[in-house]
Amino acid sequence: MHIPEGMLPAGQAAAWYAPAAAFVAGGIVQVKRRLARAAEYKAMLGLMAAFVFVVSLMPVPVPGIGTVSHPCGTPLAAILLGPFAAVLVGAVALLMQALFFAHGGITTWGANILSMAVAGSFAGYGTYVLARRLGLGLGAAAGLAGFLGDLATYGVTSLQLALGLHGDQSIPVVWATAFVSFLPTQVPLAIAEGLFTAGVLVFIARQREDILKGVELAP
Amino acid sequence: MAGASRRHDDIAWGGGLLTRIDPRVKIAGTVLLLAVNLYLSSWAFSAALAVAMLLLMTLGHVPYRRQLLAVAFPAGFTIFAVASQALFSGEEVIASLGPVAIHWDGLLAGLVIALRILGGALVVVVLGVSTPMNHLALALRWFRVPLLFVELLQLTYRYLFDIYAEFTRMREAQRVRLGWSNRRAGLESSRLLGGALFVRVYDRGLRAGEAMRCRGSGPVVAGSLGRPGRIDLVSVALLAEFLLIFMNI
Amino acid sequence: MTAMIRIESVSFTYPGGVRALDGVSLEVPRGCFMSLMGANGSGKSTLLKHINGLLLPEAGRVSVAGIAVGKDSFEEVNRRVGFVFQDPNDQIFAPTAREDIGYGPVNLGLPPEEVERRVEEAAAQVGIGELLDRPIHHLSYGQKKRLSIAGVLAMKPDCLVLDEPTASLDPMGEHRLMRILHGLNRNGMTVVMATHDVDLVPLYSQRVCLLRAGRVAVEGELKQVFADRELIERCRLRLPRIASLFEQLPGITELPLTVGMARRRLERLMEEDGPLLAAARTLLETEGESH
Ligand SMILES: Nc1ncnc2c1ncn2[C@@H]1O[C@H](COP(=O)(O)OP(=O)(O)O)[C@@H](O)[C@H]1O
Numbered sequence: 001m002h003i004p005e006g007m008l009p010a011g012q013a014a015a016w017y018a019p020a021a022a023f024v025a026g027g028i029v030q031v032k033r034r035l036a037r038a039a040e041y042k043a044m045l046g047l048m049a050a051f052v053f054v055v056s057l058m059p060v061p062v063p064g065i066g067t068v069s070h071p072c073g074t075p076l077a078a079i080l081l082g083p084f085a086a087v088l089v090g091a092v093a094l095l096m097q098a099l100f101f102a103h104g105g106i107t108t109w110g111a112n113i114l115s116m117a118v119a120g121s122f123a124g125y126g127t128y129v130l131a132r133r134l135g136l137g138l139g140a141a142a143g144l145a146g147f148l149g150d151l152a153t154y155g156v157t158s159l160q161l162a163l164g165l166h167g168d169q170s171i172p173v174v175w176a177t178a179f180v181s182f183l184p185t186q187v188p189l190a191i192a193e194g195l196f197t198a199g200v201l202v203f204i205a206r207q208r209e210d211i212l213k214g215v216e217l218a219p
Numbered sequence: 220m221a222g223a224s225r226r227h228d229d230i231a232w233g234g235g236l237l238t239r240i241d242p243r244v245k246i247a248g249t250v251l252l253l254a255v256n257l258y259l260s261s262w263a264f265s266a267a268l269a270v271a272m273l274l275l276m277t278l279g280h281v282p283y284r285r286q287l288l289a290v291a292f293p294a295g296f297t298i299f300a301v302a303s304q305a306l307f308s309g310e311e312v313i314a315s316l317g318p319v320a321i322h323w324d325g326l327l328a329g330l331v332i333a334l335r336i337l338g339g340a341l342v343v344v345v346l347g348v349s350t351p352m353n354h355l356a357l358a359l360r361w362f363r364v365p366l367l368f369v370e371l372l373q374l375t376y377r378y379l380f381d382i383y384a385e386f387t388r389m390r391e392a393q394r395v396r397l398g399w400s401n402r403r404a405g406l407e408s409s410r411l412l413g414g415a416l417f418v419r420v421y422d423r424g425l426r427a428g429e430a431m432r433c434r435g436s437g438p439v440v441a442g443s444l445g446r447p448g449r450i451d452l453v454s455v456a457l458l459a460e461f462l463l464i465f466m467n468i
Numbered sequence: 469m470t471a472m473i474r475i476e477s478v479s480f481t482y483p484g485g486v487r488a489l490d491g492v493s494l495e496v497p498r499g500c501f502m503s504l505m506g507a508n509g510s511g512k513s514t515l516l517k518h519i520n521g522l523l524l525p526e527a528g529r530v531s532v533a534g535i536a537v538g539k540d541s542f543e544e545v546n547r548r549v550g551f552v553f554q555d556p557n558d559q560i561f562a563p564t565a566r567e568d569i570g571y572g573p574v575n576l577g578l579p580p581e582e583v584e585r586r587v588e589e590a591a592a593q594v595g596i597g598e599l600l601d602r603p604i605h606h607l608s609y610g611q612k613k614r615l616s617i618a619g620v621l622a623m624k625p626d627c628l629v630l631d632e633p634t635a636s637l638d639p640m641g642e643h644r645l646m647r648i649l650h651g652l653n654r655n656g657m658t659v660v661m662a663t664h665d666v667d668l669v670p671l672y673s674q675r676v677c678l679l680r681a682g683r684v685a686v687e688g689e690l691k692q693v694f695a696d697r698e699l700i701e702r703c704r705l706r707l708p709r710i711a712s713l714f715e716q717l718p719g720i721t722e723l724p725l726t727v728g729m730a731r732r733r734l735e736r737l738m739e740e741d742g743p744l745l746a747a748a749r750t751l752l753e754t755e756g757e758s759h
């Protein structure tokens with residue numbers, strides 16, 4: 001759900017930049033702390049951002065519904081790198097998608113960082129940690145994280161659209177409308193994201209346990 | 220990325236007329252035009268912006284058919300913008316169906332947003348097709364964008380094409396063993412592909428990190444921007460002219 | 469008999485504008501071992517990808533076992549064609565060898581027992597039976613290469629298409645791999661292999677197709693193709709080393725291409741006695757001059 005350039009009114013586009021910048025700054029501070037110990041970690045982050053970018057181009061079939069979706073990859077990145085680093089990685093990927101594809105935009109970059117990178121990462125990460133605490137298995141927790149991470153992204157995006165486009169109507173009504181009108185594309189997307197996140201994480205855990213220990217998280 | 224962006228980016232490296240404009244001028248101009256596009260929110264300005272960007276790409280010999288396709292991407296959003304305005308704002312009802320009414324003035328407001336999207340997206344496209352990543356990085360540093368962020372942009376760009384090529388080859392290897400011939404196989408293949416790609420990206424990250432440490436782990440932004448030249452003066456003058464015309468009417 | 473693979477005036481241009489194939493026509497008979505030779509960038513990989521429909525020609529036609537290669541026949545064609553990629557790392561994505569070999573059979577919709585049977589059989593065919601349950605990253609490059617071949621053999625294809633299968637292998641690994649392919653071919657498998665290894669090709673190939681800048685420079689039986697040294701060099705390849713050695717001898721018309729052929733030739737020369745001595749003398753003289 002990349003909000004395109006020009007979609008949001010000037011004041012709101014600017015306003016979304018503030019919280020987005022705060023989270024990106026948080027990501028920079030945290031990553032810098034890690035870089036102080038190992039400067040080469042930035043190569044790893046660059047590769048991860050490229051991974052997130054490429055994964056967002058992968059078609060994932062959704063069983064039963066009969067569509068194909070493209071995962072965002074942010075919940076996965078958040079589980080593997082931690083949510084703040086994932087925000088940074090997501091912000092990089094979003095800027096490149098805007099420049100390379102005209103997916104998203106410059107004035108809407110802030111809004112998109114907030115919905116895709118911040119909401120997707122934190123909802124995904126939070127769900128994962130919580131689900132693990134509750135005793136869910138790796139796959140189930142990751143699947144739930146992907147699913148809810150995506151829905152969170154979608155909820156924030158539709159709120160942003162509602163605030164920007166509600167006209168004379170009340171915001172909740174428009175929010176609900178936006179939420180419902182993109183529902184047919186977003187639910188399969190969230191399912192695909194969940195399946196993808198779970199599948200990849202289980203794959204990594206089985207094949208390369210060392211990676212799960214090497215990156216931010218130890219499950 | 221496959222077709223569109225590769226071309227997008229190839230054009231930027233092509234070194235055409237637009238590439239030769241100082242990236243600082245292009246970034247500042249882009250931000251300014253986009254801000255005015257939102258601030259004025261007028262159909263005339265947005266339409267003129269779209270025309271101007273098409274003209275610019277014509278002058279710069281940018282083959283922009285593909286780029287127009289890229290701009291068509293937000294079509295869903297554009298339709299939503301027009302529809303939501305027509306339904307949610309305005310007074311003058313032109314058609315109604317029970318509680319749902321379409322308003323004439325709302326429709327016009329929606330069309331203004333659609334034009335704003337078109338004009339704005341084309342400005343971003345022009346920046347994309349005219350600015351190689353290293354120019355962009357240097358200019359962003361000049362604008363005091365945090366070093367770490369710019370470095371990440373550079374590193375990501377460096378690896379993007381390799382990883383994409385790897386992704387493509389692995390996916391082809393799955394396809395020939397019929398890994399994408401039905402939905403269930405496709406789901407299983409996407410899991411394997413994502414996992415295997417991640418493992419390779421991770422290992423490559425370790426190797427790249429080691430190589431980086433061997434050479435001193437310095438910043439990954441290097442080089443310098445040339446001094447602005449005549450082409451930059453002309454660009455700034457044209458930009459000012461364009462804005463002045465529209466500020467006055 | 470009929471052709472296994474028929475390629476008719478195929479042209480292909482990459483999105484960037486590189487014309488990689490320019491009117492290529494080629495027939496591979498059933499049961500043939502054909503080497504597709506050419507320098508880097510001559511279009512070998514591009515042509516191979518047309519055989520199983522990974523790329524579709526912008527002009528011309530391709531058919532495999534009588535099936536026209538196209539978008540709709542991709543699955544059918546790839547049941548017949550076992551395509552082995554150049555880098556085994558691209559092809560192996562499952563966590564263990566067993567799962568990776570099973571990937572194709574599972575996609576064919578075979579029942580688990582049959583999948584298991586095929587996995588064991590394919591692994592045995594390439595000699596990695598004892599590695600089936602090892603993780604992939606514990607395998608050597610040569611083992612991964614053989615694993616990648618087992619992965620397509622398990623689908624029981626009619627023909628194998630391999631892109632530079634010996635690249636990056638050590639001499640023993642190369643030898644072992646070629647013996648495997650040779651054995652498969654003797655049991656009736658059609659094999660098409662892209663390579664620029666001129667010393668290797670004559671040992672195994674029945675036919676050779678030489679590509680140059682996206683066109684077929686020559687196609688024919690092994691000896692026939694290697695008879696034209698100039699053409700081979702124009703294609704940025706060279707004669708096998710052993711042939712170059714014999715080329716310096718006077719009075720030798722048909723150059724031996726393999727060590728075995730050379731040995732038989734030497735034995736014959738020795739029986740005739742006279743010419744060999746003369747030849748040895750010339751060799752020594754030229755050696756002397758060059759020092
Ligand atoms: N994905 C691609 N995009 C653009 N050009 C390509 C691509 N792949 C190959 N080429 C070009 O096509 C030509 C033939 O390449 P290829 O078939 O890979 O040759 P070979 O396998 O004989 O080395 C080369 O000039 C190469 O640069």
Ligand SMILES: [Mg+2]
Binds near residue numbers: 512513514631
């Ligand atoms: Mg090749």
